[in-house]
Amino acid sequence: MSIRGGLRSLERLASALPDGAELYRLRPDGRVLRADRAGVRELGPEDPDSGLLRFIDDQQFAHYFIGDAKTSPERPSNATYKLGLVAPHTAFTPHAHGGEHLVLALGPASCGLYDERRRRVVDVELAPGTLIRIPELMPHSFGNRGTDRLAILAANTGYGIDHEDYAITAEVAQQRGETELAAALREVTARQRVGTVSVRERLAHRLHRIAAALEDSR
Known part of the structure; x- marks a missing residue:
């Protein structure tokens, strides 16, 4: 999974973590990103190392x-x-x-x-x-x-x-x-x-995803 673009801010935060500390970004689309000093990867069934x-x-x-x-x-x-x-x-x-x-x-x-x-x-x-x-x-x-x-x-x-x-x-x-x-x-x-x-929930979800994208782009 690419960690460019919207994930750069998470990668910057994770690079400063002490050994053993982790960050998890729970995105509105249901994807979960796991970050530590080694980098950022998606936590999902597609990753054989996700546990x-x-x-x-x-x-x-x-x-x-x-x-x-x-x-x-x-x-x-x-x-x-x-x-x-x-x-x-x-x-x-x-x-x-x-x-x-x-x-x-x-x-x-x-x-x-x-x-x-x-x-x-x-x-x-x-x-x-x-x-x-x-x-x-x-x-x-x-x-x-x-x-x-x-x-x-x-x-x-x-x-x-x-x-x-x-x-x-x-x-x-x-x-x-x-x-x-x-x-x-x-x-x-x-x-x-x-x-x-x-329909109301779909609209709220779309706005949430836009907000998440803006937050990722910092």
Whole structure:
């Protein structure tokens, strides 16, 4: 990837960093740039050295900042904090986490949540910059409403993506005999809607990209 033009400012900042420090530029088009003293490169599945991990489904990826895929109560780091890259106009397989979950959407997103008290699925439309907090074992599915790759920041208490309780799907819940959880997850699957991007949101996104380009050109 070329680092000329709009990326010169990021390269200048990174060249002055101490060893081990890194900068991440999260762009409005869903691209993520990673910079350190060695230079600037794109963090994406196309780069074999990016260290990205499969994130629940194919086409979705995770990059850990705190903790790792093997984090668990038996191998604790208290919480995990990672960058996720969600493919355009897709949603994760509905699941529930063994621990609390927080997601910050950096683009147009959606989240279907199962309301146990009302026994129905609630669709929540998330604007860029919205953080959603999801309690442990609440069935949900996070989606990307846009046509660009979506960057998200996700924090989980206690579990890395390799742990059996990180993402419990309907199939897994049924195999465990957790029939109520399995039924709730199947309901989220049946009602799942990725959603679309409105004209107003498309205009705001275009302006955001222009602002990002102007910032890069400094």
